[in-house]
Amino acid sequence: MQKTIYIKNSLLIFTILLLLSACSARKEKTLFNASTDIVTDTIKQVYVVNDQGLGDLYYKIKVNDILAVRNVQNKEFGSTSSTAASSSGSATNVTAYPVDNDGKVNLPAIGKIAVAGLTRKEVTAKLQAIYEEKQLVDPIIEVSIVNVKVTLLGEFMKQGNFLLERDNTTLIDILGEAGGITKTADPKTLKIIRGDRSNPEIIYVNLNDINSLASKKLILQNNDIIVLQPTKSSVLGEKLQSFNNIIQPLLVVINLAVLIFTFTR
Structure with missing residues (x-):
């Protein structure tokens, strides 16, 4: 009887540890974390950290272009x-x-x-x-x-480098070229990393709010990095699925052990 209780308690503890581990999965999968990152659920439209003003509406040609x-x-x-x-x-x-x-x-x-x-x-x-x-x-x-580009990483249908072939290319233009966002994307978590890599401007965008499209910050600049995170539920589901692949064989062994113990008491 005590062994049965011990096995059940062990299984309960293992399950709790599994859930705690899964809760941290979103943080582990977040790309380009910054000390200035905010709770994206609170963003209504567009929020800017380390604002460096409006970029060039029209790109000016430089050496090595x-x-x-x-x-x-x-x-x-x-x-x-x-x-x-x-x-x-x-x-x-x-x-x-x-x-x-x-x-x-x-x-x-x-x-x-x-x-x-x-x-x-x-x-x-x-x-x-x-x-x-x-x-x-x-x-x-x-x-x-042809070398003026932005980089899309994360929950887009197509990731990679995209050329800014037209003046005043907007975020929506590039999202269209990328085929949109995935089903598991969290539209509240999009951020644009712009400018000096050691002290970048970070633009947080809530794609759920149509009013965010009016922001001139969404006119893309050369070498912008655009990142979109998955939803918490999709990350949790992925984590649980990976643990499920481990748990299933373990449950079979535990159930078998309980049956053997029950019949041999």
């Missing part, structure tokens, strides 16, 4: 350069040119052109005018910056 330049009217334009990759990773029919240490880019027919400090639209207009002077027939120049 890579420009994709094409003339819509001429598919052979710049065909000797390497092709650029799109957000999906597939090669495009657009050629890429690096910005050198002098802030210039070396382009077909016109040579080196200063572009550092200019926006994409400004560079497009500048190249359009220069190529027209070179007597190209009705050039239609398109320019994109």
Whole structure:
């Protein structure tokens, strides 16, 4: 009788330990914890830690950036350069040119052109005018910056690096490219890590509230890291499932031991 009670008590203690362990699972799976992290359940729309003001609405080209330049009217334009990759990773029919240490880019027919400090639209207009002077027939120049990107990690349908191919790309634009969020995602836990990695600005977003979409903080900047955590229940379920795989064989052994003990008393 005492052995039976001991076995049952041991099983009860084991179950309690299991539940306590499962409760800490959410914390273990949280990406990029910060000392400034807040209780996300209290966020109504957008909350900013270490606010560094509004970023550039229009990205300005820098040294070592890579420009994709094409003339819509001429598919052979710049065909000797390497092709650029799109957000999906597939090669495009657009050629890429690096910005050198002098802030210039070396382009077909016109040579080196200063572009550092200019926006994409400004560079497009500048190249359009220069190529027209070179007597190209009705050039239609398109320019994109192929190394400007954000990184999505966590509960998105597709994780990885995504190019900011357009000016003023918003969080919703990128979520659309990623296919949305997973069924196990907690929409109250999205955060954007921006700026200096040693002292970043952290933007917490509650995707449940449509009013959060109006925030200009959701205009994405180069090298933003966007993180989305799973719900507590999904993490708990995953943890319980892993423990269940251990418990099931153990329960069989315990039940067998109880039966043997009962029949041999």
